[in-house]
Amino acid sequence: DILKKLKQDLRKESNKKTAEGHLRFFKTGKGQYGEGDIFLGIRMPDCRKIAKKYNTLNFKVVCKLLRSKFHEERMVALLILINRFKKSDKKIKKEIYDIYLANIDRVNNWDLVDVSADKIAGAYLEDKDRSVLYKLAKSDNLWEKRISIISTHYFIRLNQFEDTLKIALILINDRHDLIHKAVGWMLREVGNRNRDEEEKFLKKHYKKMPRTALRYSIEKFPKDIRQWYLKKS
Numbered sequence: 001d002i003l004k005k006l007k008q009d010l011r012k013e014s015n016k017k018t019a020e021g022h023l024r025f026f027k028t029g030k031g032q033y034g035e036g037d038i039f040l041g042i043r044m045p046d047c048r049k050i051a052k053k054y055n056t057l058n059f060k061v062v063c064k065l066l067r068s069k070f071h072e073e074r075m076v077a078l079l080i081l082i083n084r085f086k087k088s089d090k091k092i093k094k095e096i097y098d099i100y101l102a103n104i105d106r107v108n109n110w111d112l113v114d115v116s117a118d119k120i121a122g123a124y125l126e127d128k129d130r131s132v133l134y135k136l137a138k139s140d141n142l143w144e145k146r147i148s149i150i151s152t153h154y155f156i157r158l159n160q161f162e163d164t165l166k167i168a169l170i171l172i173n174d175r176h177d178l179i180h181k182a183v184g185w186m187l188r189e190v191g192n193r194n195r196d197e198e199e200k201f202l203k204k205h206y207k208k209m210p211r212t213a214l215r216y217s218i219e220k221f222p223k224d225i226r227q228w229y230l231k232k233s
Contacts, residue, residue: 003064010040010072010076013043013046014040014042018039018041019039019040033176039071048079055083059096062077066078066106071112075111078107078115107143114146117147117150117151118152118153122153130163133147133163133167145176146178152164153189164189172209180210180211180212180213181216183217184215187216202214202217206233218230
């Protein structure tokens, strides 16, 4: 069947050494954020190539792929959903968004989140109620929290900053480094579009921001202004 063929194509691209490297890079050891994840050892360009080849895959089959224990199979499933979302009508877009939320527990590492959150959740919520993102931001789950803030990247590109800033505030005291990085990154993206908006937020909150989040957020500032924030924080 077609799923079997896709998996065979993926395995042709797999590399044992790459897989071993991914186990370390994506922190799969005991107690680490990617604990227990399994890799085939496939590079991202090859995942994209296979997703493109199987772009018309039935959504039921895509869901099966998204439930896979193999990281790259989940990535290919997400890439297929992203490709389809871009070209679909409202009805199919809703179906893709619903699949995404129903399988959110399988979007369970930062690369899976970062490739998909803004392109599916953010894009779908462009003209809709965004309260689901606030619910995710208050979750106990690391990846749901990261999805909440990364989804807003779509709004930032539309020069809509309110949700990013509000969700950044919810996550500002989170204990996980991957949330600090995501918050800092999205604040920096706001600043790339509107420096005043970012600085308004920073001037209120930079003293209680984790150092990593602050560093990420001011990365593009002139050196003297960066130093001012870092000395004062």
